[in-house]
Amino acid sequence: MAIMAAIASSPSFFYSSPSLQNSSLSPSRFSCSASSSQPHHGGRTGFMDFPYVSGPHKDLMVDLVSTVENRLDSFLNPCSLPPDVQSYQNETGTAHAAIHLRSGVQSSLIDFMLGSWLHCELPSGGALNITSLSAYLNSSTDAPNLLVELIQSSPTSMVLILDLPPRKDLVLNPDYLKTFYEDTHLDQHRQHLEKLSEVRPYFSSSLYIRSVVSPTAILMRIETERLEEMIQTHVTPIAKDVLKTWLDVCAFGERTVGETEKAYLRKRDDMSKSKTIEIDLGSNLPRLFGQETANRVLEALREVF
Amino acid sequence: MAIMAAIASSPSFFYSSPSLQNSSLSPSRFSCSASSSQPHHGGRTGFMDFPYVSGPHKDLMVDLVSTVENRLDSFLNPCSLPPDVQSYQNETGTAHAAIHLRSGVQSSLIDFMLGSWLHCELPSGGALNITSLSAYLNSSTDAPNLLVELIQSSPTSMVLILDLPPRKDLVLNPDYLKTFYEDTHLDQHRQHLEKLSEVRPYFSSSLYIRSVVSPTAILMRIETERLEEMIQTHVTPIAKDVLKTWLDVCAFGERTVGETEKAYLRKRDDMSKSKTIEIDLGSNLPRLFGQETANRVLEALREVF
Numbered sequence: 001m002a003i004m005a006a007i008a009s010s011p012s013f014f015y016s017s018p019s020l021q022n023s024s025l026s027p028s029r030f031s032c033s034a035s036s037s038q039p040h041h042g043g044r045t046g047f048m049d050f051p052y053v054s055g056p057h058k059d060l061m062v063d064l065v066s067t068v069e070n071r072l073d074s075f076l077n078p079c080s081l082p083p084d085v086q087s088y089q090n091e092t093g094t095a096h097a098a099i100h101l102r103s104g105v106q107s108s109l110i111d112f113m114l115g116s117w118l119h120c121e122l123p124s125g126g127a128l129n130i131t132s133l134s135a136y137l138n139s140s141t142d143a144p145n146l147l148v149e150l151i152q153s154s155p156t157s158m159v160l161i162l163d164l165p166p167r168k169d170l171v172l173n174p175d176y177l178k179t180f181y182e183d184t185h186l187d188q189h190r191q192h193l194e195k196l197s198e199v200r201p202y203f204s205s206s207l208y209i210r211s212v213v214s215p216t217a218i219l220m221r222i223e224t225e226r227l228e229e230m231i232q233t234h235v236t237p238i239a240k241d242v243l244k245t246w247l248d249v250c251a252f253g254e255r256t257v258g259e260t261e262k263a264y265l266r267k268r269d270d271m272s273k274s275k276t277i278e279i280d281l282g283s284n285l286p287r288l289f290g291q292e293t294a295n296r297v298l299e300a301l302r303e304v305f
Numbered sequence: 306m307a308i309m310a311a312i313a314s315s316p317s318f319f320y321s322s323p324s325l326q327n328s329s330l331s332p333s334r335f336s337c338s339a340s341s342s343q344p345h346h347g348g349r350t351g352f353m354d355f356p357y358v359s360g361p362h363k364d365l366m367v368d369l370v371s372t373v374e375n376r377l378d379s380f381l382n383p384c385s386l387p388p389d390v391q392s393y394q395n396e397t398g399t400a401h402a403a404i405h406l407r408s409g410v411q412s413s414l415i416d417f418m419l420g421s422w423l424h425c426e427l428p429s430g431g432a433l434n435i436t437s438l439s440a441y442l443n444s445s446t447d448a449p450n451l452l453v454e455l456i457q458s459s460p461t462s463m464v465l466i467l468d469l470p471p472r473k474d475l476v477l478n479p480d481y482l483k484t485f486y487e488d489t490h491l492d493q494h495r496q497h498l499e500k501l502s503e504v505r506p507y508f509s510s511s512l513y514i515r516s517v518v519s520p521t522a523i524l525m526r527i528e529t530e531r532l533e534e535m536i537q538t539h540v541t542p543i544a545k546d547v548l549k550t551w552l553d554v555c556a557f558g559e560r561t562v563g564e565t566e567k568a569y570l571r572k573r574d575d576m577s578k579s580k581t582i583e584i585d586l587g588s589n590l591p592r593l594f595g596q597e598t599a600n601r602v603l604e605a606l607r608e609v610f
Binding site for chain 2: 169170171172174177181182187190194200201203207208210211212215216267268271272275
């Protein structure tokens, strides 16, 4: 799961965006262009700088990451990724990414939190910018994880993914559905966005990703000339509220989990991670950053989870 | 599950239709009106008559039901429902329904097939017409079930539900996802409909129902002045193809299921049935047909599954 939301959430876009759906058929089409049309901030740009996205987009991400780190601070180890994994780019400087990964301390419910951004110039002249924040709980609790992702492929188009992916089969566990999805009224946010004319539902082209998300998942494509205003007015308050729900009900909620169930959770979490890696990474990471960098990043992440 | 697709699929609409979403807040609003604005065909109307829907809608349902009965004929017992459950109405004659239920013979993979239609005059002057066909497999196989439902609330608006609901947790079983949903290319139909301007995604207001369906589920609202043409041109070929996939890959597919897995399937199927009954029936069936008729229908159905 870590990889999904960090590196791979980014390449996952290549598989899941309707507008880029042919990428899996024609990989070369989505290699980053060799020409650089935008200034770069070099390898030392920090994760929290979000250097390539708009003000409201950056403000939202900084707010979400800060909130998680403030609330969970005592449960999180410092980020121990090597500097060349915390920030890395391709040889031509047309693709640039940052990762921020903090594992949970042993006694906590936190497996890890993971933030990332990715910038990649497109052959068309525009750029793809993805920012994400996710947090994963360990098998001491069965509560849902957190997944936030903003995927911007043009100045007027953005895919928003905002969800608490469940960690159990909801058909077999209606009480779990009630606790985390019905009683929390999470669907009101999806319903609010659904009513806006600039917004329409987004379907990932990966059926596995569609299976991983919850029934209240916000999977939306926003298309508007006033994207920054949309982020400020609609996306930001909703994302903050979903995060608050996750913190209050999931990260700090008390759940009793027996040994059999712990084994089940580990099995399901592991399957979800490995399958997501398979779907998301494929050839995308090497394609964007070259094999050497891809290996380095992957190896560093694997050490942590 | 039987109840869901027979009686309850109908009342499920009252919970799940966006346009009627307030029904759960104001049950009396959706009692059928006492005035009859349309001729009735009496209690003897047969299931296969589909007397209240358009020609293309009826043709589609007759085609689907006939195809299932022809292919599965030797595996199905005759319908043994009492006549006053095979067709029933309310006291004022404003609500009328029919059910066709055939259980599978002992040695088969079929639990039962279930067809139904429901007609109900609306206080607004229009009518609600629901037709459905579903088929459920037993624990000798883990293959998906079949669910087809057309819910027409006005001459220009229809909700289409077309799915093979999975019987296992797809996150934990990616091979299952591949076999039944990826390799069968079921998503192409959803993608085709998604492109039509008259069609938009439909979200059931029941989060449990959203959890029950597959990632390739067609859950669409069609709004057009030319609904009959839409049914003929787009809905009919897709529904027939989905049914063909279900028959070839699920009903006649060979699956090895161990004893532990059979117990799991029974548990999940039972949970799904009982939860769906709870969601769907609630007060809807008594409200539409009166308590006495509701009890009679429910009791007859319960005897079979």
